[in-house]
Amino acid sequence: MSTNGDAAVKVVPVRHVGQWIGSAFLVLFVAMLIHTIFSKIPSGARTCRKLAGKYECQAILKWRFGWNDIFHYFTNDLVLKGLLITLELTALAMFIGIVLGVLVAIMRLSHSRLLSGAAWTYTWVFRGTPVYVQILMWGAIAFLYPKLAIGIPFTHIYLVQFGANTVFTLFNAAVMALGLNEGAYFSEIVRSGLIAVDEGQTEAAMSLGMSRGQTLRHVVLPQALRVIIPPTGNEVISMLKTTSLVSAIAVVDLLGAVTNIYNQTYQIMPMLIMASLWYLIVSTILSIGQFYVERHFARGALRTQPPTPIQRLRRDLRGIASKFRTKRGVQVGARP
Amino acid sequence: MTEPMVEAIGVHKSYVGVEVLKGVNLTVARGEVTCLIGPSGSGKSTFLRCINHLEKHDAGELLVDGELVGYELRSEKLYELNDRRICHERSQIGMVFQRFNLFQNLNVLENITVAPIRVKDVKEEQAKKFARELLERVGLEGKEKNYPAQLSGGQQQRVAIARALAMEPKLMLFDEPTSALDPELVGEVLDVMKDLARSGMTMIVVTHEMGFAKEVADTVYFLDQGVIEESGDPKVVLTSPSSQRLQSFLAKVL
Numbered sequence: 001m002s003t004n005g006d007a008a009v010k011v012v013p014v015r016h017v018g019q020w021i022g023s024a025f026l027v028l029f030v031a032m033l034i035h036t037i038f039s040k041i042p043s044g045a046r047t048c049r050k051l052a053g054k055y056e057c058q059a060i061l062k063w064r065f066g067w068n069d070i071f072h073y074f075t076n077d078l079v080l081k082g083l084l085i086t087l088e089l090t091a092l093a094m095f096i097g098i099v100l101g102v103l104v105a106i107m108r109l110s111h112s113r114l115l116s117g118a119a120w121t122y123t124w125v126f127r128g129t130p131v132y133v134q135i136l137m138w139g140a141i142a143f144l145y146p147k148l149a150i151g152i153p154f155t156h157i158y159l160v161q162f163g164a165n166t167v168f169t170l171f172n173a174a175v176m177a178l179g180l181n182e183g184a185y186f187s188e189i190v191r192s193g194l195i196a197v198d199e200g201q202t203e204a205a206m207s208l209g210m211s212r213g214q215t216l217r218h219v220v221l222p223q224a225l226r227v228i229i230p231p232t233g234n235e236v237i238s239m240l241k242t243t244s245l246v247s248a249i250a251v252v253d254l255l256g257a258v259t260n261i262y263n264q265t266y267q268i269m270p271m272l273i274m275a276s277l278w279y280l281i282v283s284t285i286l287s288i289g290q291f292y293v294e295r296h297f298a299r300g301a302l303r304t305q306p307p308t309p310i311q312r313l314r315r316d317l318r319g320i321a322s323k324f325r326t327k328r329g330v331q332v333g334a335r336p
Numbered sequence: 337m338t339e340p341m342v343e344a345i346g347v348h349k350s351y352v353g354v355e356v357l358k359g360v361n362l363t364v365a366r367g368e369v370t371c372l373i374g375p376s377g378s379g380k381s382t383f384l385r386c387i388n389h390l391e392k393h394d395a396g397e398l399l400v401d402g403e404l405v406g407y408e409l410r411s412e413k414l415y416e417l418n419d420r421r422i423c424h425e426r427s428q429i430g431m432v433f434q435r436f437n438l439f440q441n442l443n444v445l446e447n448i449t450v451a452p453i454r455v456k457d458v459k460e461e462q463a464k465k466f467a468r469e470l471l472e473r474v475g476l477e478g479k480e481k482n483y484p485a486q487l488s489g490g491q492q493q494r495v496a497i498a499r500a501l502a503m504e505p506k507l508m509l510f511d512e513p514t515s516a517l518d519p520e521l522v523g524e525v526l527d528v529m530k531d532l533a534r535s536g537m538t539m540i541v542v543t544h545e546m547g548f549a550k551e552v553a554d555t556v557y558f559l560d561q562g563v564i565e566e567s568g569d570p571k572v573v574l575t576s577p578s579s580q581r582l583q584s585f586l587a588k589v590l
Contacts, residue, residue: 204437204438205439207426208427208430208455210423211423223441
């Protein structure tokens with residue numbers, strides 16, 4: 001209790017001793033890790049020079065993480081081509097996945113038992129088997145269906161015929177495999193989004209005379225999007241990484257390109273680190289995009305928008321600055 | 337004599353084994369305000385939702401403006417209408433819900449204009465102009481750009497009324513429009529409804545606001561356990577009820 005009314009009561013924050021000790025260990029560990037990342041080790045080779053008739057030899061040092069190799073290959077044509085394939089696979093597979101997912105989710109919620117049953121079966125099969133196996137199977141689809149044709153079902157009358165391998169090139173097979181697999185997961189995301197929209201919204205739309213399609217298009221889907229968008233961002237980032245599995249059917253994506261390089265140069269770790277850096281760069285860009293898309297779709301649902309990272313950074317910096325102006329537990333200038 | 341706006345003859349409705357409506361008979365004349373009162377679970381809301389076919393009634397006849405709701409009578413058989421025809425029937429009946437049900441993804445103006453534009457093919461400019469007039473009528477001019485989450489319950493409900501009126505309905509249904517509101521916000525919604533009643537709109541109001549029923553309603557129906565127990569002039573029915581059930585209901589509510 002303050003006895004004189006004017007002076008501010010001092011506030012002394014609790015000291016968290018355990019937190020301090022933990023932090024100290026963490027800082028130590030991180031320092032050690034950073035040191036290894038930017039340290040050099042003997043390469044095994046030595047350089048020697050003749051000094052006053054005697055050879056003086058020195059071990060040649062190289063970056064432990066092979067930074068110079070990474071730097072050298074970072075924008076290599078093969079790597080960039082592989083990266084492009086990875087991006088194409090991600091985009092196409094997500095496109096197929098999203099279209100299929102929305103369709104299957106709507107089928108799943110249909111009153112028709114046949115439609116919802118078909119949707120359920122699709123999800124069951126494609127979610128219940130490993131995507132790696134599915135990629136391998138799509139790569140070998142010609143063993144099951146050597147020829148694709150348009151004609152009259154159950155007869156041998158065909159209008160057009162193709163060889164399966166001309167339609168399902170390895171790239172197309174990879175896109176199909178990833179897209180169909182994604183569709184199964186995505187339909188569940190869409191379904192949960194549609195269910196999350198209050199039933200009153202549908203009733204209100206119907207009471208105004210809007211049709212099922214109009215209700216879905218103008219009222220339910222836009223609101224479901226708020227629930228659907230955040231996991232979609234995760235799915236895109238997850239897809240970016242899953243595409244690396246297509247090396248299984250010899251599609252040369254980013255990982256494939258990198259593997260091809262290290263099979264010749266034996267710089268295995270540097271090349272894998274390089275690939276990881278590229279994946280990190282792309283997924284970081286995607287997460288930034290995700291943040292702003294989510295923010296856009298939260299409009300109308302929240303009274304105030306959460307701050308962007310830049311706004312938060314500014315606020316934090318202001319906070320830190322004001323901390324420096326304050327002594328621990330005592331408002332500077334509050335002293336009598 | 338002119339045709340009544342709504343006529344119900346022996347309307348039945350069951351949900352998996354539970355009979356909610358056990359033969360409701362009711363007539364609403366044009367321009368009249370009818371209040372439905374009764375304990376919760378008595379079937380008031382279900383009956384109201386049958387009128388615009390949000391619920392399908394199982395038996396009995398339900399006519400709005402002389403036409404069967406949701407069905408068509410052809411050679412002694414009732415044929416269920418297709419979605420398009422049902423939508424058309426609904427577009428002429430406005431409904432206001434207990435929980436407002438404003439479209440959360442649309443701002444106030446869009447909430448009001450979406451149905452006229454999409455359902456009645458009204459030009460966007462014209463729809464907006466009418467929406468602004470309606471907002472002025474419910475006392476919410478200047479709120480066009482707000483989203484529902486930024487409005488109070490009373491304001492949301494007034495927007496919901498404007499949204500229903502934007503379709504220029506011939507009949508308005510109110511499903512406990514003030515039950516989800518803070519007591520201090522009830523008045524502003526009731527005022528809008530009184531104004532609407534004075535303008536000659538045919539209204540059916542499910543409500544617990546006995547004061548409103550007494551003041552505005554032309555007829556009040558007391559529904560209990562799926563049947564109309566008592567009906568008539570609210571000044572008579574609500575002050576000197578003849579049935580035991582209504583007496584005990586009013587004793588609890590008032």
